[in-house]
Amino acid sequence: xxxxxxxxxxxxxxxxxxxxxxxxxxxxxxxxxxxxxxxxxxxxxxxxxxxxxxxxxxxxxxxxxxxxxxxxxxxxxxxxxxxxxxxxxxxxxxxxxxxxxxxxxxxxxxxxx
Amino acid sequence: xxxxxxxxxxxxxxxxxxxxxxxxxxxxxxxxxxxxxxxxxxxxxxxxxxxxxxxxxxxxxxxxxxxxxxxxxxxxxxxxxxxxxxxxxxxxxxxxxxxxxxxxxxxxxxxxxx
Numbered sequence: 216x217x218x219x220x221x222x223x224x225x226x227x228x229x230x231x232x233x234x235x236x237x238x239x240x241x242x243x244x245x246x247x248x249x250x251x252x253x254x255x256x257x258x259x260x261x262x263x264x265x266x267x268x269x270x271x272x273x274x275x276x277x278x279x280x281x282x283x284x285x286x287x288x289x290x291x292x293x294x295x296x297x298x299x300x301x302x303x304x305x306x307x308x309x310x311x312x313x314x315x316x317x318x319x320x321x322x323x324x325x326x327x328x
Numbered sequence: 329x330x331x332x333x334x335x336x337x338x339x340x341x342x343x344x345x346x347x348x349x350x351x352x353x354x355x356x357x358x359x360x361x362x363x364x365x366x367x368x369x370x371x372x373x374x375x376x377x378x379x380x381x382x383x384x385x386x387x388x389x390x391x392x393x394x395x396x397x398x399x400x401x402x403x404x405x406x407x408x409x410x411x412x413x414x415x416x417x418x419x420x421x422x423x424x425x426x427x428x429x430x431x432x433x434x435x436x437x438x439x440x441x442x
Contacts, residue, residue, distance in 0.1 A: 247428040258332075258419050258433035259371060266428075304371065310428025313384040315361070315373040 227325045234292040236322045238305035241286060245307040249316070250279060250290045254301045259318075262290070262303075266310065292324075300326045330354040332434035334420050340440045341410055349405045349437045351420030360403045361421040361431060362395065364388070371419065377403065378426065410441045 228234045240248075246267035251259035263274045265281050265288075272279050278291040288305050302321040308314060333352045341347050353360050362374040375385040377395055394406045403422075407414055417436040423429045 249430065251433075256436075256438075258435045261430055261432060264430055306371075308427055313376060314427050315376055315384055315386070316431055317373065318363075318371040320370045 224320070225323045225325065227327055228295045230297060230326050230328050231294055234290075234295045234299070234324055236290045236292075236303050236324065238288040238290075238319055239286060240288065240305070240307050240319075242307060242309075242317075243286065244309050247308040247310045248279070248281060248288050249306045249308070250277075250288075251304045251306060251318075252299075252301045253304060253321070259304060295324075295326050297326045297328055300324055330356075332420055332422055332432055334418075334434040334437050336437055337435070338438040338440070340442060343412060343441055344409050347407045347410055347414075347439060349407075349418050349420075349439070351403045351405070351434060352401050353403055353420065353422030354432060355401070357422035357424050357432075359383075359423045359426050359429075359431075360395075360397070361423075362405045363419045363421060363433070364416040365419065365436075366416045374405075374418075376426075383426075407439075410439075412441050415439060415441045 249264040250262040253259045263279050265272045265279045276293045280289045302323050304318050304321045306316045306318045308316045335350045360377040363371050365371045373386050375389045376383045392408045396404050417438050419436045420434045421431045423431045
């Protein structure tokens, strides 16, 4: 079965509001997680990452939360802007060996101006 | 800011033809990857490459696929005999270290097999 998945395939948010994109993972051995943003016709763009020894990490306008107990990851975007409209993927990895990065299906974020 | 570059951005090829997709990874990176994304679907791992050899590959990466680092800067993906189902966006990626480190992606090469 699929190791990484997303709860909501689409999310519409009013400009200026906060966005929360969720991701569930099933591989309890995963210990490194990345959020990517993909705009139409472009490659995945790194947003933020987090390791399993942390439960929260903040970047510029973005925060990633990790709940290892329920194997849940979320990306929070503060003051969402039209330029944030894209598909967001979470990806997981095991921080050793040659295990490849595994992507979830993606959530499309649409920002309403 | 250093980036992964890929060529061509779009290629149309006839079924059965050979295709080579080219990539220039970020210069101080040691690990290289190819992923693909069929339209509307998630990004799927194909192969990882380190120290001039394949370190991991997926079920998708069958005998029709091969990778090569012909010189110090390029990393190529060859599809020997393309099939219709090979139509996808192919992303090259690289990272400084292996598992557990940030992987940076190129803009992709869109392959259409007709």
